[in-house]
Amino acid sequence: MENLKIRKRKLDPFQDQFLSWLKEHQDLSASQISDWLEERCFFTEVGESTVRTYVREFREKYHIPKTVTFRSYEAVEELPKGKQMQVDFGEIKIKTFEDKWIKVYVIAFVLSHS
Template identity: 75%
Template structure:
């Protein structure tokens, strides 16, 4: 489900009378995220989603390197990639969860499945 679809679903559930705690369980979101989504109207949500599509990410300069590692070692974990970024590229400005998300998105986009 896309972010925009999730925001719309959160608003629909709220209009149906669900409490924030119930919405968090149904949508698998944190309470702070649900409150943030409820503060946005549809137009703001559209703008926000478009900004997210075009922003640069901290790991973008290392994308080619990460893809080459994934091509060579399809079973490579995000944790190992994080370690290699620090060791081989002297890059440690992101948390491991950021690397995990980035690697997961690259795997989906380039169809590199983990063995």
């Protein structure tokens, strides 16, 4: 059991990065951190559940609580036709013809009165 506490873990080299991200953005989820590891550090060697476990232990070790922020929504004044548009961004992972997974970014626009 003592060996498990001192063994190296694949995410250990990113401890400083994790600490920086979590101090600046305490509401970051493990899923977002997993995405940032892939996008900003080009690291894809672990699964999301591994990141989730590591982040949970990391938060406990450094006493960084997970804060929750809520978005406020309100109705906006209706504008004339063609003068207002809603935009949503998203991403999805799809399988290629070569049987590999890639992330595809999407954007959707909805025009008012259209």
